[in-house]
Amino acid sequence: MVGIPSGADADNGPALDPQQLGVYFALMEAVSLLQHQVEVQLRAEGDLSYVQFQLLARLASVGGHLTMTQLADGVVYSRSGLTYQAGLLEKAGLITRCPSPDDERSTLVAVTEEGLALVGRVLPGHVEVTRRLLFEPLSDDDLHHLGDIMTRLRDHMRAQPPRSAVPRKRRPSRPSAAQSAPQDQDR
Amino acid sequence: MVGIPSGADADNGPALDPQQLGVYFALMEAVSLLQHQVEVQLRAEGDLSYVQFQLLARLASVGGHLTMTQLADGVVYSRSGLTYQAGLLEKAGLITRCPSPDDERSTLVAVTEEGLALVGRVLPGHVEVTRRLLFEPLSDDDLHHLGDIMTRLRDHMRAQPPRSAVPRKRRPSRPSAAQSAPQDQDR
DNA sequence: TATTGTTATACTCTATAACTATA
């Protein structure tokens, strides 16, 4: 997966550092594998997607209400996507939604007893999977390093300008590999 | 996101190590942010999804043919999913498919000139994004550590039994947050 | 019978845009 030839002929900007590329690919693949296994576990034990789990866990961890906007924060979603997921969770009896008394535009979301119970039921298996896949092969030193690095990276990426960072377009048109290409998010 | 209360009352298995949980969440969020930005770049400059880019890059890096099965390997896909993506890429003129002379059941896939050119055109921006988001805040030492850790993790996860690792079911039924729940993969 | 790949189909998820209602 390393050592991609520089397409055909044209000049292709800065050369690639093979080491960096290797780190990048290893990171992406490892997390992809982890995420997949985690999703299998969540689906099997709680019939939840990872996103749904994140939403429930977030609500559980704050222990009270959150507005839809607050709930969406960090979970990279369009508003409508969150509305959709909240609808599912509400229908399943795992959360409640009610209008905020302070600001009647807002919706307050809270976990139900049942939602809390589900999180509690799913969490041990979740921890077990991450332990087996993620923590088992790591020494305490590794764990410390990884935590340090990923925390810094996360903060760095959070701080990035949410848009505008999209690099200059090179060629506006082509047969299009995917039929159409809506690619933006609204938060 | 740390410190989820252990659902309601019941006994919930091993307690969570807050440090581990923090590392886990930081990892997942950071990669999620990175992946999102990368997808924006690939879509903007090459009208490609990350998966499509991976397929093209893989073909480009081997410099020859791959069977569908070989191509799928590592990209966590169902066969039909790969067929779908290959169909898009072929229609866009980025790859070719032809029956294998050795084994007539197999399909040999190769990048076209155009596909190679596209990879070359997209790669600089891709590298730029990863550099800005991933490598910029890391020291050489960090990079080395991260590479070491992620390589080990990837190999560890690859070596895991693909199935059977699904933890024992706790409770088979519940109102179902997602309507239905097909959750398995076929590779 | 096992393997390679495709097709038909169903469903989940996400995004855009238009909309309502409140501030």
Place this chain on the structure above:
DNA sequence: TATAGTTATAGAGTATAACAATA
């Protein structure tokens, strides 16, 4: 006018199962 959230809609992507063809 700006903000919070919902709805309608459309499309991308992925999975299951049935299928055809080759080994």
